[in-house]
Amino acid sequence: MAGLYIHIPFCRTRCIYCDFCSSTLGDDAQARYADALCNEMDARRDYCHTRRMETLYIGGGTPSLLNDTLLERILCHARRVFDFPVDAEVTVEANPDDINPARMRRWKEVLGINRLSMGVQSFQEAELRWMNRRHTGRQAREAVRSAYEAGLENISIDLIYGLPGSDIHSWSDTLRQALALPVCHLSAYCLSVEPRTPLGKMCATKKTVLPDEEVSEAQYRLLVEATSKAGFVHYEISNFARPTYHARHNAAYWDGTPYLGLGAGAHSFDGHTRRANTDNVQTYINADGHPPFTTETLSDSERANETVFTALRTAKGLDLRRFRKQFGDDALRYILQQAARHLATHRLVREGDTLRLSKEGVFVSDSIVADLMDVD
Numbered sequence: 001m002a003g004l005y006i007h008i009p010f011c012r013t014r015c016i017y018c019d020f021c022s023s024t025l026g027d028d029a030q031a032r033y034a035d036a037l038c039n040e041m042d043a044r045r046d047y048c049h050t051r052r053m054e055t056l057y058i059g060g061g062t063p064s065l066l067n068d069t070l071l072e073r074i075l076c077h078a079r080r081v082f083d084f085p086v087d088a089e090v091t092v093e094a095n096p097d098d099i100n101p102a103r104m105r106r107w108k109e110v111l112g113i114n115r116l117s118m119g120v121q122s123f124q125e126a127e128l129r130w131m132n133r134r135h136t137g138r139q140a141r142e143a144v145r146s147a148y149e150a151g152l153e154n155i156s157i158d159l160i161y162g163l164p165g166s167d168i169h170s171w172s173d174t175l176r177q178a179l180a181l182p183v184c185h186l187s188a189y190c191l192s193v194e195p196r197t198p199l200g201k202m203c204a205t206k207k208t209v210l211p212d213e214e215v216s217e218a219q220y221r222l223l224v225e226a227t228s229k230a231g232f233v234h235y236e237i238s239n240f241a242r243p244t245y246h247a248r249h250n251a252a253y254w255d256g257t258p259y260l261g262l263g264a265g266a267h268s269f270d271g272h273t274r275r276a277n278t279d280n281v282q283t284y285i286n287a288d289g290h291p292p293f294t295t296e297t298l299s300d301s302e303r304a305n306e307t308v309f310t311a312l313r314t315a316k317g318l319d320l321r322r323f324r325k326q327f328g329d330d331a332l333r334y335i336l337q338q339a340a341r342h343l344a345t346h347r348l349v350r351e352g353d354t355l356r357l358s359k360e361g362v363f364v365s366d367s368i369v370a371d372l373m374d375v376d
């Protein structure tokens with residue numbers, strides 16, 4: 001099993017918190033980028049030692065900013081080069097203001113896209129303006145409805161909590177509006193401040209002050225409660241899905257499944273070594289399918305730590321038998337020793353060969369995971 005990720009590093013404008021690989025280059029650069037992507041597909045088709053790809057995820061940036069001719073070209077080339085099963089999950093990220101009913105019908109019927117991941121972030125107009133998002137709450141609601149009515153019923157939306165000026169009431173209203181829509185997956189992240197972004201500078205100069213930790217903790221608790229009441233399964237710390245609608249592509253990252261990442265700034269993993277393409281969009285375009293990259297081979301202890309980190313974030317938890325097979329008796333002994341006090345306080349639960357966070361443990365996951373991650 002493997003997954004294919006394609007990065008589209010273009011946005012019309014930049015959100016103040018964003019440090020993803022993305023630029024505001026226009027049509028000409030986008031067309032040349034698509035050429036480079038197709039060439040990279042040809043050059044790296046055997047990276048995962050199989051051309052069979054279970055999932056395809058086109059992320060960004062803003063993939064919906066590409067015109068449909070370019071999008072179709074990329075998708076068709078991917079289908080020629082790789083082998084996708086008929087039920088492959090094909091996700092495209094979109095911004096609400098790029099969506100209209102005719103386009104959604106075309107995406108589903110002609111381009112074969114069967115999952116939409118929409119960057120909504122908030123339904124509060126003041127918060128959207130503060131983030132420099134291009135859309136309004138109303139546009140987001142209409143975009144979800146038009147995608148759903150076009151038959152794209154597997155819709156995920158992203159939200160951000162912990163925003164300056166937000167409180168439990170504004171967040172509650174955002175959640176209420178989100179859960180009233182026909183969405184079957186929700187990803188919600190606490191705002192993080194990256195130093196290189198405009199937000200990073202605003203925080204450094206005290207022009208912006210983040211809410212107290214108690215506010216974002218209360219918002220997270222409300223998120224868990226509201227999604228559960230609405231019938232969503234909390235299957236990963238930041239991800240909630242209606243039964244059977246968990247993101248198959250992301251689940252593969254958490255499982256350690258190999259994946260091929262194409263495009264500027266894209267990461268790949270062949271089972272042992274990680275690779276990161278240059279995140280300079282112009283350099284990527286000029287390299288025409290053979291971009292500069294860096295690699296990182298993880299030591300056993302780094303892989304063990306990463307396994308603990310990703311597995312404990314999921315509802316499936318850490319498979320202790322598999323962990324022992326991969327990393328040995330000493331590593332397992334260390335984990336169980338570190339887990340003991342969290343098991344005693346019922347923040348971790350052990351069921352047979354599985355170790356997972358309890359319902360309460362989810363709220364203090366960072367400190368528990370950090371305690372268990374020092375395997376060396």
Ligand code: SF4
Nearest residue numbers: 011014015018060061
């Ligand atoms: S749309 Fe997404 S990728 Fe583009 S600037 Fe905003 S957060 Fe970053």
